[in-house]
Each structure stands twice: as C-alpha cells, then as structure tokens.
Amino acid sequence: xxxxxxxxxxxxxxTLGARLHNNNNFLGLLFMIPAGIMLLVFLAYPxxxxxxxxxxxxxxxxxxxxxxLGNFRWLAQDSLFWLSVFNTLLxxxxxxxxxxxxxxxxxxxxxxxxxxxxxxxxxxxxPFIVPTVLSAMAFWWIYDAxxxxxxxxxxxLGLIDSNIDFLGKANNARASVxxxxxxxxxxxxxxxxxAGLQTISxxxxxxxxxxxxxxxxMFRKITFPLLTPIIAVVMTFSVLFTFSDFQLIWVMTxxxxxxxxxxxxxxxxxxxxxxxxxxxxxxxxxxxxxxxxSAILFSYFGLQRRKWQQGGTDD
Amino acid sequence: MTDxxxxxxxxxxxxxxxxxxxxxxxxxxxxxxxxxxxxVLLFPFYWMTIATFKSNTELLTTEGFAALWIVKFTxxxxxxxxxxxxxxxxxxxxLFVTFTATFLSLFCxxxxxxxxxxxxxxxxxxxGLAIFLAYLVPPSILFIxxxxxxxxxxxxxxxxxxxxxxxxxLIPFCTWLLMGYFRSIPYELEECALVDGATRFQIxxxxxxxxxxxxLISAGIFAFTLSWNEYLYALVFISSSEVKTAxxxxxxxxxxxxxxxxxxxxxxxxxxSIPVAFLYSFFVQHYVSSMTGAVKE
Numbered sequence: 001x002x003x004x005x006x007x008x009x010x011x012x013x014x015t016l017g018a019r020l021h022n023n024n025n026f027l028g029l030l031f032m033i034p035a036g037i038m039l040l041v042f043l044a045y046p047x048x049x050x051x052x053x054x055x056x057x058x059x060x061x062x063x064x065x066x067x068x069l070g071n072f073r074w075l076a077q078d079s080l081f082w083l084s085v086f087n088t089l090l091x092x093x094x095x096x097x098x099x100x101x102x103x104x105x106x107x108x109x110x111x112x113x114x115x116x117x118x119x120x121x122x123x124x125x126x127p128f129i130v131p132t133v134l135s136a137m138a139f140w141w142i143y144d145a146x147x148x149x150x151x152x153x154x155x156x157l158g159l160i161d162s163n164i165d166f167l168g169k170a171n172n173a174r175a176s177v178x179x180x181x182x183x184x185x186x187x188x189x190x191x192x193x194x195a196g197l198q199t200i201s202x203x204x205x206x207x208x209x210x211x212x213x214x215x216x217x218m219f220r221k222i223t224f225p226l227l228t229p230i231i232a233v234v235m236t237f238s239v240l241f242t243f244s245d246f247q248l249i250w251v252m253t254x255x256x257x258x259x260x261x262x263x264x265x266x267x268x269x270x271x272x273x274x275x276x277x278x279x280x281x282x283x284x285x286x287x288x289x290x291x292x293x294s295a296i297l298f299s300y301f302g303l304q305r306r307k308w309q310q311g312g313t314d315d
Numbered sequence: 316m317t318d319x320x321x322x323x324x325x326x327x328x329x330x331x332x333x334x335x336x337x338x339x340x341x342x343x344x345x346x347x348x349x350x351x352x353x354x355v356l357l358f359p360f361y362w363m364t365i366a367t368f369k370s371n372t373e374l375l376t377t378e379g380f381a382a383l384w385i386v387k388f389t390x391x392x393x394x395x396x397x398x399x400x401x402x403x404x405x406x407x408x409x410l411f412v413t414f415t416a417t418f419l420s421l422f423c424x425x426x427x428x429x430x431x432x433x434x435x436x437x438x439x440x441x442x443g444l445a446i447f448l449a450y451l452v453p454p455s456i457l458f459i460x461x462x463x464x465x466x467x468x469x470x471x472x473x474x475x476x477x478x479x480x481x482x483x484x485l486i487p488f489c490t491w492l493l494m495g496y497f498r499s500i501p502y503e504l505e506e507c508a509l510v511d512g513a514t515r516f517q518i519x520x521x522x523x524x525x526x527x528x529x530x531l532i533s534a535g536i537f538a539f540t541l542s543w544n545e546y547l548y549a550l551v552f553i554s555s556s557e558v559k560t561a562x563x564x565x566x567x568x569x570x571x572x573x574x575x576x577x578x579x580x581x582x583x584x585x586x587x588s589i590p591v592a593f594l595y596s597f598f599v600q601h602y603v604s605s606m607t608g609a610v611k612e
Contacts, residue, residue, distance in 0.1 A: 024435060024436050025436045027436070027515050028431075028434040028436025028439065031430035031434065032430050034426055035423035035427035035486050036427075038423055038486055039449060039486060042482065042483045043457070046457050046460035047457065050456060109352070112345050114346075114349075120349070120353070122595075123353065125595075126356065126357070127356055129592060130544075131561075131562045131587055133562040133563075133566055134585075135588070137566065138363045138584055141577055141580070142362060241453065244455040246454075246547050247546040247547065250550075269455075273458075273459075273462070278462075285459055288453075292451070296451055
C-alpha cells in the first residue's frame with residue numbers, strides 16, 4: 001500500500017501482487033532467501049549439529065548414540081587435550097601481543113610522509129594476500145633442520161656452531177610457528193591501524209606540538225585513545241583467527257614434536273578426521289566456542305566505548 | 316627535538332608535524348625500521364623464488380654465501396612441477412572453485428545487503444548483526460559437522476563440496492562490505508525511481524549496482540583471495556588427487572617420502588601465490604581502502 005514507508009494511503013486500490021511488490025517486509029524476505037538458505041544450511045545447521053555431535057560417540061562410518069557430556073568428561077582427564085588448550089592460549093596470546101606491537105609500530109611508520117608510499121603499503125600486505133599454506137611451506141624450508149638459511153647465516157657469521165633444530169625441539173617449534181604466525185598477521189594489523197591513524201586530524205598534533213608536548217605524550221594522549229575503537233576490532237579479528245588457526249601448524253609441524261605445537265583445531269582434526277572419532281573431535285571444537293565468545297564480547301565492549309570517546313557526535 | 320624553532324616550515328601546508336623532524340631522526344625512526352620490516356616480510360618470497368630456479372644440487376650446497384642467490388639459473392623444478400605432477404590440474408580446480416564460489420557469494424550478498432540496508436524490513440538490523448557474527452565463526456569449529464553434511468548430500472570428493480561451503484565465510488564478509496557501500500548511496504535516487512514506477516529489482520539492477528561497482532570489485536577480490544587461500548575445507552572434503560585445489564595438492568601430493576624436493580615444492584608455492592598476487596596488484600587501491608573501510612564499518 002505505501003510506496004515509501006512514510007507516505008501512507010496514496011493508492012487505495014492495488015492488486016495483491018502489486019501490494020506485495022511494494023511491501024518491504026515481503027521483498028526483504030524474498031531478497032534474503034539465497035543468502036539465508038546458504039547460511040542456514042551450511043553455517044547455522046552445522047553449528048548446531050557440531051554441538052550435538054559433541055554429545056555423541058559418532059565415529060566415521062558408524063552412527064553413534066547420545067552419551068551426554070561423556071566426551072567432555074573424557075577430555076577433562078586427557079592430558080593431551082589440556083596441552084592443546086595451553087598451546088592454543090600461548091600461541092594466541094604471544095602471537096597477538098607481538099602482532100599488535102609490531103603492527104602498530106609499522107602503522108606509525110607508514111603514516112609518515114615518504115617516497116613510494118603507496119607502493120610500500122601494497123608490498124607490506126603481501127604476506128596477508130598469498131595462501132597461508134604456501135607461505136607456511138616457505139617457512140618450513142627456512143626452518144629446515146639441515147638446510148635452514150637462518151642456521152646457515154648464523155654459522156657463517158660465527159655466532160653458533162651447529163644447526164638449530166627449529167621444528168624438532170618443543171620450545172623451538174613453538175617459537176618458530178609463533179614467528180611464522182606473526183609474520184603473516186602483521187600486515188593486516190598494520191594496514192588496518194594505518195587507516196585508523198589517517199582519520200586522526202593532524203591539527204591535534206599541531207596543537208600539541210605548540211603546547212610543547214613530547215612525542216611520547218602525543219602518542220599516549222592523542223594517538224592511542226583515538227585509535228582504541230579500531231584496535232578493539234582489529235585485535236578481535238586477529239585473536240579469533242589466531243586462536244582457530246589450523247593451516248600454519250598442520251603444514252609445518254602437524255602438532256609435533258611430541259604434541260608441543262598441537263592447537264585445539266589441529267587436535268580436533270586429528271581426532272575427528274585422521275582418527276575417525278567425529279564425536280570427540282566435535283567436543284574439542286565445541287570447547288573452543290567459549291573462548292571465541294569471550295573474544296567477541298571483548299570487542300563488543302571495545303566498540304561501545306566509541307560513543308563517549310567521540311564526544312557523542314555522530315560519525 | 317620537538318621544540319625546534321618554527322622557522323623550518325617547509326612542508327607545513329601538508330599538515331601534521333612531520334616537517335619538524337630532522338634527517339638523522341627520520342633515518343633512525345622511519346627508514347631503518349621500515350627497511351627491517353620490509354626485509355623480513357619479503358624474505359620468504361625471495362627465498363621461494365630463489366629455490367624455484369635453483370638446481371637441486373645447488374639447493375643443498377652450503378659453500379660460502381653463494382647459497383643466498385642463484386648461481387646457475389634452471390627451469391628443471393618448474394618443468395617437473397608442470398609436466399610430471401598434477402599441479403596444472405590443481406590450479407584449474409582452484410580457479411573453477413574460486414570463481415564459482417565467488418560468483419555465488421556475490422549473488423547472495425548483493426540481494427542480502429540491499430535488503431538489509433535499503434529495504435529496512437523489520438528485523439533488518441538484527442539480521443545485519445547476525446551476519447557480522449556469522450563471519451566470526453571460524454572454519455575450525457565447522458569442518459567436522461560440515462564433513463558429515465557433505466557426506467550425507469553425496470558431495471564428498473566433488474568440487475561442489477567446496478563451492479557450497481566457501482560461501483559460509485564469503486557471504487557474511489561480502490554482505491558486510493556491500494552494506495557499507497549501499498549505505499553511501501543516497502536514498503533520494505531510489506525515491507525518484509520509485510515515484511517513476513520502477514520496481515525494486517529494476518532499482519537494484521539499474522541504480523544501485525552501477526553505483527556500487529567499486530564495492531562489488533572489492534568484495535569480489537576479497538572473496539577470490541579468501542577462497543583461493545582456503546585450506547581446511549579443501550583438505551577435509553576432497554580426497555582424490557584430480558579434484559584437489561592447489562594449496563592442498565602441493566602439501567599433500569608433492570611431498571614424497573623423507574627427501575623433500577624443495578625446488579618443486581617452492582615452485583608450487585610460488586605459482587600458487589602468483590594468481591592472487593597478480594590480481595591484487597591490479598586492484599591494490601580498492602583492496603587497501605575496502606579492507607580498512609570494512610573494519611571502520
């Protein structure tokens with residue numbers, strides 16, 4: 001009946017077809033159908049199914065039965081599961097903190113005037129663009145036990161005597177995969193924060209300079225507070241994707257040595273797909289959800305701060 | 316350093332206080348760290364390229380610093396990769412899956428974004444939020460139940476297993492990105508068309524889409540890179556070599572036994588990266604601006 005939401009009752013006699021055609025709710029539903037079906041069938045349903053599978057003892061090729069919290073009780077006594085939780089948290093926290101620090105630093109550098117600015121920004125994003133699996137293979141070779149270029153250079157420079165076993169020792173392997181993850185994540189953090197930096201008006205820095213503020217003070221009192229909302233978003237994404245990382249680890253170490261780099265995602269894969277225990281694998285995947293939720297909530301409250309930070313003005 | 320006399324106002328009209336910095340300061344604070352960053356970020360690519368065009372014997376020599384560059388340029392690794400493995404097949408598979416999934420996702424996302432942003436049906440805001448949250452669901456918690464669904468539908472080990480599952484992360488992303496673009500199109504344009512008797516489909520096709528071409532391009536490139544780079548689903552849902560995508564094929568099929576043919580492996584990694592890097596280099600401006608735009612909301 002109404003053509004535009006605000007002007008009612010201009011056309012008293014219209015057919016049902018025409019009416020539906022101009023009804024935003026009907027059209028909205030119609031337009032949502034393709035995306036809705038795809039997301040309901042391949043996202044919402046699997047999400048629910050995953051929780052259900054976690055409560056059963058389904059194996060590949062064998063229908064299971066409901067066993068309640070049996071999988072979780074079993075996992076709670078499984079030291080490998082707890083090791084994977086520890087590894088995941090270590091991986092996420094260390095990698096995210098360093099990615100944030102270095103990413104912010106790189107963003108601050110890129111925000112300066114310099115020649116070839118656009119080209120440098122484009123190059124910086126490369127690690128983020130190329131398939132992670134393939135760059136992980138490059139790292140795999142860089143970390144090779146015999147032919148590592150890092151060991152080679154360090155030996156040539158006389159700093160060490162024998163090759164470093166990057167992926168063969170527990171803590172070396174942890175540090176190595178974290179380094180590869182950081183390498184991959186810095187560009188995303190840096191370029192996004194750079195966008196945030198560019199929205200900060202230069203007049204603020206000019207005023208601060210006239211008032212005699214030091215560089216550090218300007219960073220702490222201008223840059224950082226104005227950047228907080230975007231930091232919250234970037235870091236949520238970064239934390240989520242680091243926490244649920246699979247490919248880097250699977251290509252470089254497959255969770256080894258001695259499970260030192262097994263993350264929850266790789267353990268779920270190993271138990272469910274390699275080992276065939278779909279139920280147990282699902283339970284591990286479901287155990288990731290609370291962590292992910294808390295990261296999202298953290299971001300939500302990070303975003304909420306934005307209103308008062310901008311003095312209540314609309315952006 | 317900051318309290319230098321204000322007489323050095325060379326670039327003052329550019330805005331900011333960069334002109335107050337001395338040359339030595341800039342070298343230490345900007346160019347030096349930037350150089351280190353660029354070196355570290357690019358080194359793996361350099362190393363990949365070097366390995367691709369080195370002979371296998373040269374790859375394993377550790378005599379002097381000659382290991383850092385190519386002494387004798389050879390195509391033997393590339394040749395082996397292209398003619399003795401199924402690598403070209405994997406590339407074709409990847410292209411097919413990527414294009415189809417991208418197209419399907421864009422199709423769904425255009426309608427969804429238009430409905431959420433412009434039709435404003437009741438509950439549209441909530442659906443918008445749900446779609447954003449859907450983007451935050453990582454594949455690692457979906458792949459096990461998805462595998463059982465794929466199996467039940469009889470799609471296991473077919474390209475459709477990937478074409479239908481990639482949209483789970485592509486649609487939310489594209490929809491979110493396009494919503495931002497549609498929001499910037501003034502409502503008056505649509506009002507005029509509505510008064511002139513245009514249907515919503517016509518408006519979408521003739522007004523909104525032409526105006527949102529930059530948005531469609533960025534969403535398309537993003538979807539393309541995301542599905543090109545996908546690994547977990549392709550690893551789980553595909554088992555025979557002739558259906559594999561390039562990232563999975565390189566990792567699972569090129570590694571034979573304990574002796575790694577690093578040359579071919581790196582060639583596989585390099586050529587698997589080139590298509591996305593190539594596409595990206597054309598649209599880098601779109602890419603950077605939309606990535607930042609998507610995060611800024």
